[in-house]
Amino acid sequence: MERFDVAVIGGGPAGMAAALAARAKGASVAILERDDRLGGILNQCIHNGFGLHYFGEELTGPEYAKRFRDKVLADDGIKVYLETMVLSLTEDRVVTALSPTDGLVEIRAGAVVLAMGCRERSAGAIALAGTRPAGIYTAGMAQRLCNVEGYLVGKEVVILGSGDIGLIMARRMTSEGAKVKLVAEIMPFSSGLKRNIVQCLSDYDIPLRYSTTVTRVTGKERLTGVYVAPVGDKMQPDLSREEYIPCDTLLLSVGLIPENDLLTGSSVEMSRVTSGAVVDEYRQTSVPGIFSAGNVLHVHDLVDNVSEEASIAGSAAADYAAGALSASPTLPVTPSNGVRYALPQRVHTGEGKVRLYFRVDKVYRGRTVVVTAGGREVKRKKTLVMAPGEMQYIEVDKSLLTGDVSIRTEE
């Protein structure tokens, strides 16, 4: 049995930031990563736009990953296990993993940081109707095949979903010589960033249709086309207005799900809204000593926020392992009236400031965000516009939190 102060499961942006933050507090750290290199999904995100908040400059995904990877690999206090799959995690923090070089690895950790990221929703997850031909990919899978393996997955493309990966792939496929015929979005708005809609679609004259979905696909060996139709208020497609679009490739950018399989059967309390753990401001779950950060906790739109969140978790995990993490009582944070979820879901009483991150349930213009504690207003912030795709935060003084916390929007 190996012993480390902090074991980090996952070596993407969250895992690397957590490991470095734990090291800064003097902890011994292990990172367990199933791919053959650190960096996670950043390695396949060759577009730029990363790091504006965290580094104050615009980087591509591989460059952003490298900044962290170089620091991790240069640090003798961090042991990196690559091509290593974690099989189980117990509540007293024994991590069991399988590695091609070390065999069955057992680690007893003072604290664990979950940093496994998320998975894409697939054709099965959205109950895509029709045949099951080749040519249907999740957008991230196509991105990996294109940008890492060097394969173009198709020539005539329809994309379902206008999340950022879908938008980025529309431009990527176009740059590589494919024709993107349509991006269909079932919602009346895009969950993607404005910048991506302009620079990935408008720049290349790629049409985007809102309130539209793919109703079925055709093709035996290879995809030959998709049917699309507008949807009504209840997401019901109007089949009388179905339209056929010939294509050989359908990319799905229809949502991401935190990859929390390791927690199945554990007593870690989960959120039905985020599909991640319920955490306090240290990103500690309901099981003491187990922390969670990045896309495994809740899906982020900016990696900069992932790095920041994982630094908090890594630093607190090191404190926990050293027996130095405060255990003052917590207050629940409850979202309402336009706020879909807020994170952390619990806040310790005490001193200092805490940032409450939240997402709204639809696009709001000119709304005010209000935080109350024990029924008393403690913070108010006017906003110009808030969209579900862009995570917001509001900072409050912990000393003002004297009762249950609520966060809501007002006209």
Next chain:
Amino acid sequence: MDTTCIMCPMGCALTVTEQDGKVVVTGNTCPRGEKYGVAEYSHPERVVTTLLKTTRGGVVSVKTDRPIPKDKIGDFLAWAAAFRVEGVVVTGDVIAENPVSCGARVVATADYGV
């Protein structure tokens, strides 16, 4: 010209016209929108990221080290599709200087063959 401002999540719908030799932006909410509208009308630019093939098989990701004129992007991508990278590449290596007179260097954003 109609476009969408990308300076913040508002996404104002901008209309940019030229009146008496002056570029006029309407539809913006703030000064940043006006500046963006003028730039998009007068000299739209983008940093371009893409892949280059290597002589040993595989691909290496690159970017232009500064924004290039939007109307050069097509030529640039055609150049990139034909170009072959030789040897070992380290992040930050300059792969090409000013191809298709785009005004930028092409810089590797990942390692290859290291």
